[in-house]
Amino acid sequence: xxxxxxxxxxxxxxxxxxxxxxxxxxxxxxxxxxxxxxxxxxxxxxxxxxxxxxxxxxxxxxxxxxxxxxxxxxxxxxxxxxxxxxxxxxxxxxxxxxxxxxxxxxxxxxxxxxxxxxxxxxxxxxxxxxxxxxxxxxxxxxxxxxxxxxxxxxxxxxxxxxxxxxxxxxxxxxxxxxxxxxxxxxxxxxxxxxxxxxxxxxxxxxxx
Numbered sequence: 001x002x003x004x005x006x007x008x009x010x011x012x013x014x015x016x017x018x019x020x021x022x023x024x025x026x027x028x029x030x031x032x033x034x035x036x037x038x039x040x041x042x043x044x045x046x047x048x049x050x051x052x053x054x055x056x057x058x059x060x061x062x063x064x065x066x067x068x069x070x071x072x073x074x075x076x077x078x079x080x081x082x083x084x085x086x087x088x089x090x091x092x093x094x095x096x097x098x099x100x101x102x103x104x105x106x107x108x109x110x111x112x113x114x115x116x117x118x119x120x121x122x123x124x125x126x127x128x129x130x131x132x133x134x135x136x137x138x139x140x141x142x143x144x145x146x147x148x149x150x151x152x153x154x155x156x157x158x159x160x161x162x163x164x165x166x167x168x169x170x171x172x173x174x175x176x177x178x179x180x181x182x183x184x185x186x187x188x189x190x191x192x193x194x195x196x197x198x199x200x201x202x203x204x205x206x207x208x
Contacts, residue, residue: 007068007069007114008069009066009067009069009114009118010066010067011066011067012048012065012067016075017048020078021045023096024048031160032133032136033096061084062083062084063081063083063084064080065079065080066078066081066115066118068097076097077096077098077099077111078098080096083129084125088127089127090125090127090129091123091128091129092129092130093119093128094130095112097111108142112142112146116172126174127171127172127173127174128172129170129171130143130172131168131169132168132170133158133166133167135160140168143170146177147173147179148170148171148172149170150168151169151171152169153169154168
């Protein structure tokens with residue numbers, strides 16, 4: 001059962017290159033990126049071009065990169081599905097909102113839930129993992145509201161602004177996500193992603 005929404009996923013195209021380059025060159029965007037930031041514009045550009053590439057016909061890709069777009073709000077961000085195991089039906093997930101002015105709970109939640117629907121409904125995977133920094137509270141709380149469980153804590157795993165922060169490892173099973181959708185769907189007058197998000201965002205606000 002899917003929820004209707006104006007938010008959708010699509011492949012990146014060459015016309016998106018300048019926007020993606022501006023995102024990945026932005027220190028605020030890099031703050032949330034896993035691993036080391038690219039050192040030069042050339043490295044960033046090469047990385048994006050790799051993302052724009054397509055897997056050869058007949059080859060199952062180990063990673064998928066998609067953009068999060070919206071009819072009303074335009075390009076919102078990007079997702080990375082890494083370590084895809086088609087045999088085990090699992091992957092790891094990263095979600096990045098490009099424009100810091102849009103990086104709020106509602107936009108992030110809409111993007112995360114659309115991605116999870118894609119992973120479970122379209123790709124037919126069984127499990128999604130995510131590594132989220134402890135200072136990124138909105139993201140890990142949204143992931144918890146989706147039904148995910150915090151499975152590990154990596155202490156002092158990442159340095160930002162000269163400080164050490166923990167990283168949280170989350171796991172989400174398809175069955176838990178489906179149960180959350182069922183519960184939220186029965187509470188909404190109209191079965192839409194927006195209504196479900198509004199309900200969960202209210203919970204998030206109360207727990208803040």
